[in-house]
Amino acid sequence: MHSNETTLQVYHRYFKIPVEHYLNTVTDFLDPWDERAYQHFVQQYLKTTDDHGIVGMVRQDKDENYIYLDAAVRYPIIQQATIEKVSD
DSSP states (O other): OEEEEEEEEEEEEEEEEEHHHHHHHTTTOSOTTSHHHHHHHHHHHHHHTTOOOEEEEEEEEEOSSEEEEEEEEEEEEEEEEEOOOOOO
């Protein structure tokens, strides 16, 4: 018997973004320093590069000129597993 198992490969994507550009991208968020805003920024970036990754947790750091994002981006990998029937 064969079944498909989906596993996720996780990569960290690092971004250094000028603060002004970041703030212009997340204007729909009341709090631009919320993780959902970070995720939105990364998802928009992935969309522009035709990257179909799934954005997970995003950590940030910033200084007066840049915001630095560390995004966990997941990619599904479908693997065929063979299940052998054990007879008694």
